[in-house]
Amino acid sequence: MSDVSIEKVPKGRLGVWFLIAGELVIFGGFIAAYALARFEYPEFGSKEAAGALNLWVGVINTMILLLSNWTMVVAHDAALEKNAGKARTFMWATILLGLIFLGIKIGYEWPHDFAEGHTISSAKAIAGAEPGSEVMKTSLFWNYYFLMTGFHGLHILVGSLTIFGVIVSTSKGENLHRVELAGAYWHLVELVWVILFPMFYLIK
Amino acid sequence: MSEHHEQSFISKYIFSLDHKMIAKQYTLTGICFAFVGGLFAVAFRTQLAWPGTSIPFIGVLDGMKYNMLVTNHAMIMFFWAAMPTLIAGLGNFLIPLMLGADDMAFPLLNMMSYWIFFVSAVVLILSFMMPGGGAATGWTMYPPLSATIFVDPDAGLIKNLFTGPSLLILAVALEFASILLGGINFLVTSINMRAKGMKLLDVPVVVWMLNLATVDFMFSVGPLIAGAVMLLFDRIFNTGFYDPARGGDPILFQHLFWFFGHPEVYVVLLPGLGIVSEIIPVFTRKPLFASRWVIIMAVASAFIAMIVWAHHQFVAGIDPRMAEFFSITTIIISIPFAFIMFAVVASFFGGQIEVKTPMLWALGFITMFLIGGVTGIYNGSAGLDMYLHDSYWVVAHFHYTLIPIVFFGGMAGIYYWFPKATGRMMSEGLGKIHFWGTIIGLNMFAFPLFFSGLNGEHRRIFDYAAYQPMMADWIISIRHTATYGAMIIASSQLLLFLNIIISASSGEKAGKNPWKANTLEWVADSPPPHGNFATPPACYRGPYEYSNPKRSGSDFWPQNEQ
Amino acid sequence: MADEKDYHGKQNYIMLLGVIAVLLVGMVGISISMTGSNKVIGIVVLGAIQFYVVLANLMHLKYEPAFINLVAYLSVVFILLFFFGVAPDTIMVPLAITK
């Protein structure tokens, strides 16, 4: 922590931090709910649930998101040096990486899961199953998985749109402070992912 | 924003960026919804008093219709009447004016937040018109009932989305988003845009309270948004988050709900308390007693409010040891509010009290809220709540807290700041009749319910014919009295509309500072122009310097004067 | 706001990325090699460290004034509070279904 007084913080940055805090609590609600179910039911770790997720695809995706955060901070540095062109280039890279992440998640992972009969609407999977049986509980895992990864993907989409807006608004080299605000929001996405990734892919 | 440019009708009155206009939009929407909610209440009170009477536009109530009215009465009063008037309306109007700023920190965000709120209101109204009608789940929307009612698992997404409960959940989520955005605006404004020389403790108590309320809201609303999304998915995607057969857990929703639901009570309580502690010094011509400690205690209560949520679930089958803990924290939270009450009462002694209408409403707030406060101890005590939970005792208790907070507090604010908002005084006579009608109605309505509640009359029953002990003559007469009370409250609100219309058009002109108050909003013209202040005011002292011996001549010392 | 003085220090982002990547590899290693509660504990600990690194360094939180740190960490604190407030009611209760 630095000795900067709160009044010195520009209002944009202050607002973004409050937004981040609010978002953290929303994600926190999901994460807490999932964690509670996860600790209650060992079935969540079974071959039919978390075990069915492809760890290495997840790792690749994490790396891509990490890279996108690096490009974003480079863009921020460029903005501090008033180098709008460089900043825009790296923001484009960030958007690209974000879209690749979404592409892998929605274009490869989810169809893969669907093919194995795991969908968010578990009506087919649980048809005729005994209440409280393992099938039922694994279906709950998939409910959580699709809900939370979907919600996270939504934030990536919003973040990309925000960055795109910043790219447009900085096209004449002004409003460069906005690069940082968009960046902070983008880092929030990474911040949430470093929790989601272990929860779904690693603890099984 | 301070330069004066010509504005078209649209940009001045509808898509306005001016915080004062947005505040008026919020407040008017809120008042209209409050009236609708009140009519709902009158409707089902009529059914309770005279079962089987046909109500205009609704007809004879059956169980389903009754539950719909009760549910939407609570929802509307909380989220579409209390929040917009007290938090959004008041906050938007007061925060920039009291801090000597020209507008909110993010005017565009401000306008967006109102229009998101407006959309949420539209979605709410749509939810009444869905096949099967509106949500009939109780305002707490406990699953599995709320996750299954009106849902046809095979019907598919769209059909299940367009049902009353689904749309209500959607509307609530939108409403939260709007208040969240508005709240970020409040916090940034009051941190960054205070007038030159205004230290944190020179900020008026009401602004403190509004910001504390916003912080509480911001930190507590997340779990409920998550829970609401999960509930919506249970309805439209046939997921199993709250379905025990699939390992889901209904209790989880109750926690997600009340983790927000209890701080929510303080989100509306703190601004009401702030308004009163703003009005008392002006009409007693005396500083607010120990105003710094009042702020500190408000901060303390805002924190404790976050760790009392499970006291709504004592009998919901939660772990009894947890219940013990929450019972203790709940009773502890009475301490800061006891302090604030004592401080308010202490500020009366040795004053020169002038009982104008705003002061009258403030007095009504204090006395009625005292009843609500002390009866809260009964419910907070887990051992006793086992008996009182979900009985009319609870109904009486929270009407004795929420009506003073939202209604008396809000009215005190409206009567006090109306001259600043419109430039004209409100009629004292009409205001006083309005007050006495409301307070008499409130006590006729709520006080008898304590006794029927103690006798074990339980809530949300549309016809007590099945319950012999509840058909005793004295309990039936209590139902009649309560219904008459509700009718008196509702009808005396017509005076408010009358008063607003008459005064806004032909009330006597109010100068810059009709109440001889210290805070900065009275430095601006009334109504303040676009951009509020001709020259940005500076601040030299705290807001409650009344009858200061160092000040010669007048008995008040505005914050901006040397 | 473009004219505001920026008090954020420069930092070596490559190294920062390296740290996060190493933590990631560590977590994956744990999840492959270990089993049982050690695995969970290990992953949670490394995850928490990673969370802190991202929040404090990548998001520059450590350069912000104390108030903003308070806000950011309070949101985490309240979620933990929620989790431990609810845990006794869900984790420790056996599922018993009545048809």
Add this chain to the structure above:
Amino acid sequence: MSILPEAYSSVAPEIESLFNLIFVLTTVWFFVVLIALFYGLFTSLKKQGGKAKYITGDDWAQSKFIWIPLVLVVLCDFWIDVKTAHVWSTVEIEAEQPQGDFDVKVVGRQFYWEFVYPGPDGKLFTDDDVAVSDGNDGELVIPVGKVTKLHLTSADVLHSFYVRQFRFKNDAIPGRIITRWVQPTKEGRIELTCAEICGPNHGTMRNWVKIVSQDEFDKFIKGLNGSSEKVSMVTH
């Protein structure tokens, strides 16, 4: 308190004494504050040419007038907390519950109560349990003076088991069985109501608790095992 309905359970006196304690304390405080308020109000109304005293309440000489009452409030809160903790733990906390003489499972259903009694083997949660409900106009029959363990659960949505005369209420929740206990003190037939909104017919979800002497109760159980249809419980 005559305002409360007649008491039928062993814990009712405890709960009433808790009620009385809170009633006395809160009423005293309420009137103290109210009298102070109106005294302050009427003694300091506006007078011609009067000047208000400049009292900030920042120094101890002034602020002690609210700090001392606050300390008293804290003491009263502490008193109430202790009493509450005592009552609550005797009623609810499993470790301190008395040994049960008899088990019965209460199942809430839309919109009626179902009571499951142990079958011939005398044990609950076995396949020969016997269920009665409105259908075969069954009521909750329990022996007077004995500790009956109530295993509350639900088959569809939330319900709440509420008997005024027992001063007792607890939700019946699908997916879990909540064990509470009651020790009736006198015979009689009293109302059992649902206190948690459970749908359109919530208002009609009423049954009866019949408290009978031990030998009547034994007769009832015999007749039950003879006649009624068997139901199999799935609990795991």
